[in-house]
Amino acid sequence: xxxxxxxxxxxxxxxxxxxxxxxxxxxxxxxxxxxxxxxxxxxxxxxxxxxxxxxxxxxxxxxxxxxxxxxxxxxxxxxxxxxxxxxxxxxxxxxxxxxxxxxxxxxxxxxxxxxxxxxxxxxxxxxxxxxxxxxxxxxxxxxxxxxxxxxxxxxxxxxxxxxxxxxxxxxxxxxxxxxxxxxxxxxxxxxxxxxxxxxxxxxxxxxxxxxxxxxxxxxxxxxxxxxxxxxxxxxxxxxxxxxxxxxxxxxxxxxxxxxxxxxxxxxxxxxxxxxxxxxxxxxxxxxxxxxxxxxxxxxxxxxxxxxxxxxxxxxxxxxxxxxxxxx
Amino acid sequence: xxxxxxxxxxxxxxxxxxxxxxxxxxxxxxxxxxxxxxxxxxxxxxxxxxxxxxxxxxxxxxxxxxxxxxxxxxxxxxxxxxxxxxxxxxxxxxxxxxxxxxxxxxxxxxxxxxxxxxxxxxxxxxxxxxxxxxxxxxxxxxxxxxxxxxxxxxxxxxxxxxxxxxxxxxxxxxxxxxxxxxxxxxxxxxxxxxxxxxxxxxxxxxxxxxxxxxxxxxxxxxxxxxxxxxxxxxxxxxxxxxxxxxxxxxxxxxxxxxxxxxxxxxxxxxxxxxxxxxxxxxxxxxxxxxxxxxxxxxxxxxxxxxxxxxxxxxxxxxxxxxxxxxx
Numbered sequence: 001x002x003x004x005x006x007x008x009x010x011x012x013x014x015x016x017x018x019x020x021x022x023x024x025x026x027x028x029x030x031x032x033x034x035x036x037x038x039x040x041x042x043x044x045x046x047x048x049x050x051x052x053x054x055x056x057x058x059x060x061x062x063x064x065x066x067x068x069x070x071x072x073x074x075x076x077x078x079x080x081x082x083x084x085x086x087x088x089x090x091x092x093x094x095x096x097x098x099x100x101x102x103x104x105x106x107x108x109x110x111x112x113x114x115x116x117x118x119x120x121x122x123x124x125x126x127x128x129x130x131x132x133x134x135x136x137x138x139x140x141x142x143x144x145x146x147x148x149x150x151x152x153x154x155x156x157x158x159x160x161x162x163x164x165x166x167x168x169x170x171x172x173x174x175x176x177x178x179x180x181x182x183x184x185x186x187x188x189x190x191x192x193x194x195x196x197x198x199x200x201x202x203x204x205x206x207x208x209x210x211x212x213x214x215x216x217x218x219x220x221x222x223x224x225x226x227x228x229x230x231x232x233x234x235x236x237x238x239x240x241x242x243x244x245x246x247x248x249x250x251x252x253x254x255x256x257x258x259x260x261x262x263x264x265x266x267x268x269x270x271x272x273x274x275x276x277x278x279x280x281x282x283x284x285x286x287x288x289x290x291x292x293x294x295x296x297x298x299x300x301x302x303x304x305x306x307x308x309x310x311x312x313x314x315x316x317x318x319x320x321x322x323x324x325x326x327x
Numbered sequence: 328x329x330x331x332x333x334x335x336x337x338x339x340x341x342x343x344x345x346x347x348x349x350x351x352x353x354x355x356x357x358x359x360x361x362x363x364x365x366x367x368x369x370x371x372x373x374x375x376x377x378x379x380x381x382x383x384x385x386x387x388x389x390x391x392x393x394x395x396x397x398x399x400x401x402x403x404x405x406x407x408x409x410x411x412x413x414x415x416x417x418x419x420x421x422x423x424x425x426x427x428x429x430x431x432x433x434x435x436x437x438x439x440x441x442x443x444x445x446x447x448x449x450x451x452x453x454x455x456x457x458x459x460x461x462x463x464x465x466x467x468x469x470x471x472x473x474x475x476x477x478x479x480x481x482x483x484x485x486x487x488x489x490x491x492x493x494x495x496x497x498x499x500x501x502x503x504x505x506x507x508x509x510x511x512x513x514x515x516x517x518x519x520x521x522x523x524x525x526x527x528x529x530x531x532x533x534x535x536x537x538x539x540x541x542x543x544x545x546x547x548x549x550x551x552x553x554x555x556x557x558x559x560x561x562x563x564x565x566x567x568x569x570x571x572x573x574x575x576x577x578x579x580x581x582x583x584x585x586x587x588x589x590x591x592x593x594x595x596x597x598x599x600x601x602x603x604x605x606x607x608x609x610x611x612x613x614x615x616x617x618x619x620x621x622x623x624x625x626x627x628x629x630x631x632x633x634x635x636x637x638x639x640x641x642x643x644x645x646x647x648x649x650x651x652x653x654x
Contacts, residue, residue, distance in 0.1 A: 041368065048423030096375030103431055 004028045004070055004312035005290060008203040009084075009152075009174040009241030011036075011256075013248045014053065018287065019060040022079040025287035028312065029070045029319075031108060031173065031241070035085040037259030040097055043090040047104055050081065063105055067320035070312075082319075084108030084173070086153065086256075088119050088138070095134070095141055102145040107323050108173060109142065110150040111135060111162060114268065115261060120151075120158035123184055124268075128155030131165055143168045146324045152185070152241075159191050168322055169199035174241035176205055177232070180225040181212040185269060189232055196233030201318050203241025204229070208278035209269035210243070219283040223296040226310060235306050239315040240293065246286055250276035331355045331397055331639035332617060335530040336411075336479075336501040336568030338363075338583075340575045341380065345614065346387040349406040352614035355639065356397045356646075358435060358500065358568070362412040364586030367424055370417040374431055377408065390432055394647035397639075409646075411435030411500070413480065413583075415446050415465070422461070422468055429472040434650050435500060436469065437477040438462060438489060441595065442588060447478075447485035450511055451595075455482030458492055470495045473651045479512070479568075486518050495649055496526035501568035503532055504559070507552040508539040512596060516559055523560030528645050530568025531556070535605035536596035537570070546610040550623040553637060562633050566642040567620065573613050577603035 005026050011033040012018050022030060034046045054063055064070065064080030073080040083105045090106070091097040101109075111131075112122035119135035121128035131139065139162060142149055149170040151159040162170055172195060178186040187195075187202065195202055204226055211217035212225070229238055245252070253276060257268035267275055283292055290311075297307045332353050338360040339345050349357060361373045381390055391397065391407030400407040410432045417433070418424040428436075438458075439449035446462035448455035458466065466489060469476055476497040478486040489497055499522060505513040514522075514529065522529055531553055538544035539552070556565055572579070580603060584595035594602055610619055624634045 040371075044367075044427055045423070047427060048421070051423065051426050094375070096372070096378065099378050100371055100374060100431065104427065105430075 002313045002316070003308045004074065004316045006070065006239065006312035006315040007031070007242050007244070007287070007290060008171075008201075008239055008315050009033065009205070010244045010246075011086075011248070012244055012246040013252070015247070016057060016060070018246060019053075019057050019079065021287040023060055023077070025290040027079050027287055027290055028073045029064055029080040029082060029315070031082045031084050033086050034083050035090045036087055036113065036256050037089050037261070040090050040092050040094075043085070043101070044104075047083070050083070054081075065105055065107075066323050067316055070316050070319060082107045084150065086110045086150075087113035088117050091138070093118060093134075095138055098138060098141045098147055099145050102147045106147055107319075108148045108150045108171060110153055111139075112151075112154045112158065114153050114257070120162065121155040122153055123155050125155060128157040130157045130161035136165055139166050142166075144326055146322060146326070148322050156188060156191060159187075160194055163194045163198050163200065166198075168326065169201070169318070170195070171201045171203070171318070173201075173203045174205040174207070174210075174243040175202065176210045177225060177229050179232075180228065181210065183210055183269065185210055192229065192233040196237040199237070201237055201239055201314060202229065202233065203239050203315075205241055205243040206281065206284045207243035207245070208280060211281065215279045215281050217281050219281075219292065219296040220299065223293070223300045223302075226297065227300055227302060230306070230310075235309055236314055236317075238310055239318075240290075240311065242284065242290075244280075244284075244287070245277055248277060253277050329640045329643070330635045331401065331643045333397065333566065333639035333642040334358070334569050334571070334614070334617060335498075335528075335566055335642050336360065336532070337571045337573075338413075338575070339571055339573040340579070342574070343384060343387075345573060346380070346384050346406065348614040350387055350404070352617040354406050354614055354617055355400045356391055356407040356409060356642070358409045358411050360413050361410050362417045363414055363440065363583050364416050364588075367417050367419050367421075370412070370428070371431075374410070377410070381408075392432055392434075393650050394643055397643050397646060409434045411477065413437045413477075414440035415444050418465070420445060420461075422465055425465060425468045425474055426472050429474045433474055434646075435475045435477045435498060437480055438466075439478075439481045439485065441480050441584070447489065448482040449480055450482050452482060455484040457484045457488035463492055466493050469493075471653055473649060473653070475649050483515060483518060486514075487521055490518075490521045490525050490527065495653065496528070496645070497522070498528045498530070498645070500528075500530045501532040501534065501537075501570040502529065503537045503552060504556050506559075507555065508537065510537055510596065512537055519556065519560040523564040526564070528564055528566055528641060529556065529560065530566050530642075532568055532570040533608065533611045534570035534572070535607065538608065542606045542608050544608050546608075546619065546623040547626065550620070550627045550629075553624065554627055554629060557633070557637075562636055563641055563644075565637055566645075567617075567638065569611065569617075571607075571611075571614070572604055575604060580604050
């Protein structure tokens, strides 16, 4: 029975405690962000840290490379950890690093993080000209090796351009429908439909700035949003990407927003008066709450088959077909 | 039947021509040097170049990671290419890079190249104090992941220290017995015996500076040397590592010897009057001549079983047990 549980985006301050909570929450797989603005060498240092965790906690976690590893995780009572980047900074200006990083296990890479990158335009830029010359080349190379294009923080034109140019389905790993909550990071009906029609995936975020009513958002409202999104783009093309940033100090949200691109400050989705990590909604504090989303979906009358698709089955199907070389 | 053909050391100026010659020579596997003095990032660039060759010439070559890939190469009429470093420069000062580079396919790493390194002493230093503090740590990490210690260019004390400290067999991928030709790079009976007793491997080199009579060395003399080495250290612990540097300009032998460690010049095994690559013996010009070594061994009366061990069987057994995590 396909009742796998996958959280397709986290950037927590990982520790044994959190790995144990992943197990308590029944998570078979988690896609973890291992780079925001890191260079190639800095990304390798982050992979080295994960290698040490894999060595230290072999009974809790291991590195996932394929969909088969999600099944192995279930069979062995562990959580498979899949690597991703929220920015193309790890490939620097070198297309050859796409394959190298894929060889090391990278499975998702955002083409932009809020700003213009070498590849595409971020959602905070005033003008979005779509994929760049290098962007088209890199998307083709990502398609060739099986590194999934993620457009969560990209502008709308770039996102539609990526969906069209990519020969394989893309993902928006962590965002919600703009029709539910009109945040700049949330996605239009146009994007949702194009994504669904192309076989892509949208992962619903529980990061408060993406939620209607922010931290006060109810589980019921979140689940109704999911059911509505299923109507717009199909129940086979949606999943969860909580964007859980557990145990991080506020210096990290500043790093996420500012990196090294300004000497000043940028509040991203926050503001001067609300600069730090926003508090999570009461119904989602950590990985142990993951299955409560299933209960919420049951509560609004979603079928068990559809709940299992949303909670992990769709991501697993997507992993199975998009993490290896194009056939 | 175990009649595999493996050349366990080359540093050619690779090209489609040479890959085709590997096929004509019937080579199932070649261990290629991809770093002499390169930093981590420069080594990655060399891997990127190999990735492009693997993409361009999939009918001739592919990247080998395990002994099973040698068998796959035979079945599919291709040559499996295994990566190695002649210096620990690719790991810089970072033990975490051992696993990262193993993940990318590195299978052999010399602890030194002629000079003192962070890990051990090279064969051209005046004093050899053996493995350093970091050297012991790195050997243990190499043992853990399955990256083979190679001491071809190391001093004798460091080599014996590595054999003793390593919990898995080590290799001397390209050198000859000192008893046959008293070059600084060739190995003493003491080293040969310690290597054989520990399950290690010695690969015989056809680089002229390692040969009795240099380029004038005969195939017959080379083969008698092999038979004699079998008597000293056992016929199960020897193989071939030609050190073929085909089509390289002389600027490359200068890079090999000088790297960036001096503003002056060092002639290594050469001399001011013989500074470039020495000419190869007439019986070994390129990969197409590989099987002539078998004929030479037949000519001196070696059994077919032993010939097959020397020509690749021993390396394949070594690959099978030393390229993965310690069990």
